[in-house]
Ligand SMILES: Cc1cc2nc3c(=O)[nH]c(=O)nc-3n(C[C@H](O)[C@H](O)[C@H](O)COP(=O)(O)OP(=O)(O)OC[C@H]3O[C@@H](n4cnc5c(N)ncnc54)[C@H](O)[C@@H]3O)c2cc1C
């Protein structure tokens with residue numbers, strides 16, 4: 190396909206709107222509610238044909254219209270002077286799919302997990318669990334934010350100091366990833382919409398109002414209904430010596446609290462990245478095009494433009510299916526990968542950025558040998574105990590599908606526990622055991638050298654600064670929680686889950702074919718490190734202690750799983766139970782880690798992929814060390830930070846458009862002259 194980039198950019202510029210529409214939800218809500226009135230229908234920015242993107246030129250091309258991708262697109266397109274295209278492999282989820290996405294309780298009763306809105310990934314056979322495990326990921330506009338459990342939690346201040354230290358060599362809070370920067374990003378992303386529920390401690394809601402945002406696109410609120418089990422949560426943990434979290438939305442997450450949800454109280458619907466960042470402005474912004482149902486197959490790089498030894502991304506190639514023809518789109522300024530913890534790593538490898546041996550094995554031209562791509566994979570593995578509730582104890586059910594308030598209920602009761610909460614006076618001994626186990630683990634692991642150096646660096650940071658009560662290097666705030674306890678309520682049963690928040694095991698994502706439509710290998714590495722097993726075993730004991738508190742004893746009749754067959758005193762029985770029943774808590778991160786390159790990093794602190802000049806990754810894959818929180822808040826905050834960084838780069842003249850006819854494959858002389866002129 191021969192075409193002139195210059196000619197196409199003239200077309201794009203001509204249709205830009207004169208003023209950029211405000212993203213602020215409040216503005217939307219004060220007038221009509223266009224996204225609600227238009228329920229089930231796509232706005233004008235949602236492309237209906239590949240040709241609205243294919244063979245065209247945009248300033249920014251974003252691969253993946255998920256949580257971070259659409260948030261970033263919403264922010265970048267605020268500037269009417271730039272054009273933005275998003276390409277999403279999944280369905281738009283307007284129309285027939287809308288109810289399932291929008292109804293909060295559908296997360297339990299009519300889940301999109303396992304549907305066509307889910308990639309339905311499977312891990313490889315996990316040595317630690319002797320199973321292949323299912324790994325859902327959103328495949329739709331909004332990505333995983335459209336299919337997730339709506340929990341809205343944030344990581345702690347100390348974790349962000351550590352992230353910033355890893356990314357920049359400094360823990361100065363003014364850096365991009367320190368606590369203050371991230372708190373500002375959280376504030377910018379959110380609008381707290383309140384709580385009207387009696388079962389909730391009023392202090393929590395008042396504090397949420399003080400510490401969450403007030404004019405951001407993403408609605409965060411408490412459901413309209415709640416249950417006695419939720420009311421029992423805080424007091425039960427208090428009776429176990431675990432007090433209420435001091436400020437879950439201000440960096441102090443340690444302790445028990447009822448988390449808010451990504452929920453819009455105007456109609457008691459899920460708030461997710463498409464409904465928050467795109468739907469309200471979709472009709473007004475001609476500089477934004479969002480194309481669903483097209484799979485990005487690779488990033489195209491310039492062959493010879495090696496400015497300072499860095500390769501320039503010219504655009505991406507995409508296709509509707511394995512058999513469909515590949516179509517290209519040009520990025521005048523930048524290509525941004527927001528395909529998530531699996532997709533972004535896979536796309537980099539398919540595009541020639543990854544470990545040289547892997548790429549060569551699949552016949553992919555090496556653009557840049559970067560062994561960290563797909564590595565450092567971390568997830569929150571969870572194990573649950575289940576209970577039959579006493580007669581007459583009310584629990585959520587889907588008995589009244591049309592009752593919006595009733596169906597706004599989603600679980601939110603959580604408790605974040607530190608090593609000290611779990612091991613008490615044996616904390617130092619635990620940390621020593623974990624250190625010895627980590628040495629053994631690193632020794633035996635097949636990680637590339639740089640990745641192994643990075644792993645050792647992370648473990649040192651974890652043991653000395655994050656998990657230890659007092660940081661050895663001056664990090665402030667409370668210790669990073671190692672376990673999250675979650676209350677699960679459904680029909681006639683109740684569950685207590687324990688999810689590992691500081692995984693010591695590492696996995697990887699690697700292509701096993703040069704075909705973009707083949708699922709990559711996902712080895713989560715679950716339980717490869719014995720400390721993870723030890724922590725999950727401790728989690729079962731805590732769950733049982735919680736169930737035995739007077740608050741829960743009043744509600745519960747008996748433990749159904751694991752039940753009497755597994756004794757709390759038997760470490761062997763508990764280990765088997767963890768291996769047999771643990772499941773993902775859906776929080777994979779870190780496959781494109783923000784770390785120094787010699788530590789196995791993939792992106793720098795400006796989210797730029799090493800070895801490239803204008804390719805960034807913006808999604809949960811850049812988080813260098815797993816956060817003690819559900820991951821959507823970080824995905825939104827990363828997108829907010831990325832938007833600022835990218836806007837700043839343009840202001841400073843650091844992402845000037847390249848107008849050469851880079852896209853042409855079979856250039857004719859005439860065109861070449863025109864381009865160079
Ligand atoms: C079932 C489930 C429940 C969860 N529950 C919670 C919760 O309650 N609270 C919470 O905070 N977090 C939860 N999470 C995690 C959280 O939703 C994710 O961590 C977060 O949304 C990830 O954002 P992201 O932008 O990194 O990736 P995603 O939101 O997954 O976005 C990636 C997007 O890229 C697209 N894509 C991938 N490859 C390609 C390609 N080649 N071409 C084009 N498009 C592509 C995908 O289809 C997807 O839309 C849950 C996740 C799941 C799956």
Ligand SMILES: *[C@@H]1O[C@H](CO)[C@@H](O)[C@H](O)[C@H]1NC(C)=O
Nearest residue numbers: 381382383384394395398399
């Ligand atoms: C938050 O606090 C402000 C100021 O006290 C108040 O006006 C507002 O109604 C509160 N919002 C919610 C959602 O509780």
